[in-house]
Amino acid sequence: MATPTKLAHVVYMTRRFDEMLAWYQKVFEASVQYENPAVAFLTYDDEHHRFALLNMSAFDPEGVAGVMPIGVGVNHVGYTYANLGALLETYERLKQLGITPYWPVHHGVTLSIYYRDPDGNRMEFQVDCCADAAEANKFMHSAAFAANPVGVEIDPDALLAQYKRGVPVETLMVQPEGPAAPIPPEHGLSA
Numbered sequence: 001m002a003t004p005t006k007l008a009h010v011v012y013m014t015r016r017f018d019e020m021l022a023w024y025q026k027v028f029e030a031s032v033q034y035e036n037p038a039v040a041f042l043t044y045d046d047e048h049h050r051f052a053l054l055n056m057s058a059f060d061p062e063g064v065a066g067v068m069p070i071g072v073g074v075n076h077v078g079y080t081y082a083n084l085g086a087l088l089e090t091y092e093r094l095k096q097l098g099i100t101p102y103w104p105v106h107h108g109v110t111l112s113i114y115y116r117d118p119d120g121n122r123m124e125f126q127v128d129c130c131a132d133a134a135e136a137n138k139f140m141h142s143a144a145f146a147a148n149p150v151g152v153e154i155d156p157d158a159l160l161a162q163y164k165r166g167v168p169v170e171t172l173m174v175q176p177e178g179p180a181a182p183i184p185p186e187h188g189l190s191a
């Protein structure tokens, strides 16, 4: 049996080409590998492109911007950071650029911070809280997960402050006690 060896890239169609290009460069510290008026390829590692942006104003000049569909298609794309420090430092860097998340939540399996790009495409920046897939699977079959599968809201500023004070990341990654986090409307699961 053959399965893919990795996820290669995500391609977004947009009518905010310049704004999207700037956002992906900032957020992912991505570099533009190739750009023309219709398409741009960007990467943030040794993959030749992690993103392509298609300028729909070039491909389809007469068209109009659509709205993000609700209840169909991709909800979000998730990215795992190496550790909590890298995630929190990214949160801080983006906040200084005026880019803020719409949903910081501890899912139990992951500590996650969700963002939307200028078009509203969602992405999840996360760190894994489980040592491996077996531990994650065990958690997802636990009573705790059954009682609250969404997770608990977190405060990234408080986590960042504690991280800077030297609180061990193992401590900061423990899911806080609390009620199930409300799913914000920006997450697109309801109109």
Ligand SMILES: [Fe+2]
Pocket: 076, 078, 124
């Ligand atoms: Fe996710």
